[in-house]
Amino acid sequence: MKKLKILLVVFLFAAMLVGAAEAKNFPGDRAGWKSDYLYKRLDLTLDQYSLVYQAFLKYEFKVDDLKTKFAADKVGLQSAMDKEKEALFAELGKVFKADQKTKFDPLKDKVMKYRPKKRVVKQVEGTETEKKEEKKDVKKDEKKDVKKDEKKDVKKDEKKDVKKEEKKN
Numbered sequence: 356m357k358k359l360k361i362l363l364v365v366f367l368f369a370a371m372l373v374g375a376a377e378a379k380n381f382p383g384d385r386a387g388w389k390s391d392y393l394y395k396r397l398d399l400t401l402d403q404y405s406l407v408y409q410a411f412l413k414y415e416f417k418v419d420d421l422k423t424k425f426a427a428d429k430v431g432l433q434s435a436m437d438k439e440k441e442a443l444f445a446e447l448g449k450v451f452k453a454d455q456k457t458k459f460d461p462l463k464d465k466v467m468k469y470r471p472k473k474r475v476v477k478q479v480e481g482t483e484t485e486k487k488e489e490k491k492d493v494k495k496d497e498k499k500d501v502k503k504d505e506k507k508d509v510k511k512d513e514k515k516d517v518k519k520e521e522k523k524n
Contacts (some may be wrong), residue, residue: 359451382416382418383412386412387408387505389411390408392469393466394407397462403455410443417439444463467471
């Protein structure tokens with residue numbers, strides 16, 4: 356019975372870790388990603404950034420509502436999303452300056468599809484890193500040895516040449 360409880364606790368702990376490791380895709384996150392992207396690309400001021408974030412946040416919440424409303428009707432969903440997208444672009448157009456508008460026009464589609472890159476963290480145990488460092492050290496030592504051997508060979512050849520010349524003289 357005690358083993359069963361321990362097993363159950365371990366299983367629940369593992370399930371919580373897996374659940375926490377999933378990437379979250381909330382409306383605020385999506386609005387932040389897109390606002391950050393535009394902040395970098397268009398050199399937005401902080402006031403502009405906050406207005407852009409609010410516009411994207413409002414848009415993302417509307418999109419979530421539309422997805423639940425039009426769950427079965429994909430055509431209706433697409434047309435409703437297109438209307439919301441046009442309203443978003445109109446709102447963003449009021450926020451941007453003239454030069455920012457010209458930079459934004461080619462970025463429209465890219466911004467709407469933007470997702471941050473997933474970061475892959477490679478887990479390396481201590482022994483593996485030590486092995487890699489040892490391999491690097493071994494390679495460096497081998498290179499040094501090769502260079503030393505080459506220098507020795509060159510010196511030997513020079514000495515032989517000198518001895519041959521002395522015998523000739």
